[in-house]
Amino acid sequence: MAERDYLFVYGTLQKDIFNSPRVLLAQHSAFVGGATFRGRLYDLCGYPDAVPSDEPSDIVKGELHHLPRTTERPGCECGKECSGLPRRDVPQSHGRKSVVRGLHESDRIFRDLDQHEGCGLAQSPPTEFRRQRVVVRLESSRKVTAWIYLYKRPTDGLRGIPSGDYLKFHPFSAPSARKDLPGMHPSPHP
Numbered sequence: 387m388a389e390r391d392y393l394f395v396y397g398t399l400q401k402d403i404f405n406s407p408r409v410l411l412a413q414h415s416a417f418v419g420g421a422t423f424r425g426r427l428y429d430l431c432g433y434p435d436a437v438p439s440d441e442p443s444d445i446v447k448g449e450l451h452h453l454p455r456t457t458e459r460p461g462c463e464c465g466k467e468c469s470g471l472p473r474r475d476v477p478q479s480h481g482r483k484s485v486v487r488g489l490h491e492s493d494r495i496f497r498d499l500d501q502h503e504g505c506g507l508a509q510s511p512p513t514e515f516r517r518q519r520v521v522v523r524l525e526s527s528r529k530v531t532a533w534i535y536l537y538k539r540p541t542d543g544l545r546g547i548p549s550g551d552y553l554k555f556h557p558f559s560a561p562s563a564r565k566d567l568p569g570m571h572p573s574p575h576p
Contacts, residue, residue, distance in 0.1 A: 391492040392532035394423055394522045396448030397434040397552045399499075407502040414495050415451040421522045422447055423534060427552060428544040434552045435537030435544075438520070447551040450522060450532060453492040496533070503535045514539060 393399075393415065399408050401417060423446045425436045436446045496517070500506035505513040515535045522532045547555045 391453045391496075392418070392522075392530055393451045393453060393496075393499075394421055394448055394520070394532040394534045395451065396423065396427065396436055396446050396534075400449050400553060402553055407499055410495065410498055411451060414491065415453045418450040418452050418524070420447070420525045421450040421530070421532075422550075423520060423522045425536075425550075426541070427547040427550050427555075428537070428541055429547055429555065430544065434547060434555075435515070435541075436534065437537050437541055445550045447549075448522075450524060450530065453495055499535075505535070512538065 393411070395411070398405060399411055401408075401412065423436065423438075424440075424442070424444060425438045425446045426444050427446045428435050428437070497506065500517060501508060503515045503517070505515045505517060514537065516538050517533050517535050519531050520534050520536075521529050522534070523529055549555060
């Protein structure tokens with residue numbers, strides 16, 4: 387895979403939270419590891435928001451996920467849809483095996499996540515969040531460019547999360563509030 391799309395998440399899309407967008411992310415991405423973003427984190431009563439900061443001490447803690455850029459499936463070198471046809475219907479000159487690149491999988495996933503974050507095409511402006519690329523730092527200190535959902539509105543009067551860690555701040559992150567689900571990390575919801 388030559389191209390990579392990364393997504394940095396710092397709130398309700400993290401792996402220890404269960405909701406339908408989180409399930410989508412779990413099914414269609416690979417968890418890379420813990421990461422940080424230089425910014426400030428605020429509580430919006432049920433979910434957080436992040437804004438960029440120039441202060442080195444302002445750190446938002448979260449996770450980095452890798453989303454597939456393309457899907458691959460077996461195909462015919464001619465580029466036509468020969469591989470799914472019964473052998474008798476495939477011309478003799480066709481049927482040589484190759485890899486056909488399909489949809490940009492990350493585009494589909496981002497379309498769904500944009501809807502969840504309130505910045506999709508169906509939302510009327512002004513939206514609460516915007517998706518943009520930023521530099522995040524992995525726990526190994528390696529820097530990666532990743533997508534992030536950033537808050538677009540003023541933060542005056544919002545309750546700050548000084549630790550920058552939404553999972554430690556919010557009560558559903560307590561182990562007693564979680565339930566194990568098959569194939570998922572603990573859930574805050576019954």
